[in-house]
């Protein structure tokens with residue numbers, strides 16, 4: 001499968017313009033409902049959209065891509081839906097493992113792996129180890145059982161366990177799940193919702209935000225281009241003056 005064969009459309013002006021883009025992949029359920037399908041069909045279509053989006057980000061030479069796949073709050077969904085999602089992650093990871101050298105990305109999982117099924121966990125760890133050995137230039141962060149609050153508590157406790165009694169911002173940053181990534185430049189949320197839902201609470205402090213009505217399973221390369229264009233039209237001040 002030639003995932004990253006060549007750039008399919010123009011957009012040269014969009015290449016290499018930002019370091020990190022993050023996505024809150026929302027609207028899978030609504031996408032399915034509109035088609036009279038089960039929510040799980042929406043999640044399956046969402047997984048395909050995820051591949052399209054990653055591919056376009058790779059073409060645009062965005063070195064870090066982060067996708068929010070399952071939050072610490074998503075466990076409160078009906079059991080069948082949680083099970084369907086976990087099964088989908090498991091199969092998705094198989095495709096990542098099979099296509100490791102097509103992606104040429106390092107895969108990093110953000111979140112607490114401990115409540116996940118041991119087989120899924122092992123697969124995640126294998127992917128992290130294998131991809132880190134081979135591909136360091138580009139990173140895909142997959143947030144599974146991720147919560148921004150959980151991450152901050154985890155980071156604070158890790159810093160304390162390392163002997164710190166008074167914490168600095170650096171102590172926290174070094175223990176975040178995203179420690180290896182720069183802060184996101186742009187955070188995109190689909191499906192018209194305008195909230196963070198516990199995503200990257202620390203890291204998104206100065207991220208540009210873009211919300212689109214597009215449902216996640218409908219996302220394609222043109223939507224990624226639009227997001228990057230919107231970003232390029234923004235003025236970032238970081239509290240200073242322009």
Ligand code: IPE
Pocket residue numbers: 025026027028029030031069070071074085191
């Ligand atoms: C996003 O789609 C996927 C996950 C949160 C796992 P949703 O499942 O939240 O879709 P909607 O919001 O119900 O449409």
Ligand code: IPE
Pocket residue numbers: 024025026068069070071074193195197
């Ligand atoms: C956020 O979407 C979590 C993920 C995309 C994984 P939700 O659909 O769970 O968020 P809320 O409940 O609408 O805030």
Ligand code: MG
Pocket residue numbers: 026027028
């Ligand atoms: Mg949702």
